[in-house]
Amino acid sequence: MLIEITRQRTPSAGIIDSQPAKTTSIKGERGYDAGKKIKGRKRHIVVDTLGLLLVVVVTAASVQDRDGAKLALQSLREKLSTIFAEITQKRAPVSS
DSSP: OOOOOOOOSSOSEEEEEEEEEEOOSOSSOOEEETTTTEEEEEEEEEEETTOOEEEEEEEETTSOHHHHHHHHHGGGTTTOSEEEEOOOOOOOOOOO
8 A cells, every 4th residue: 555645845943053153254243152252253054854954044154053043943933843952051041
């Protein structure tokens, strides 16, 4: 018995990640990623499950991953039903 499997024309799931990149003296927004010890910019990339690019947002390296993810996902708000992302360890707030 042969079963035909069809895919939707538009993706329903995406994968998001970020990557810092060193920059030289090129003009533009730059920052320092203290976690990776890199001065430059950060790419926030969303791909579908086949690895095809959906969105790329470039920010200063000092922008937190969660804030860059918000920017990248704004345009995909209604298009994707599932987003896969790396879980980062959140620090507990310091009480005074």
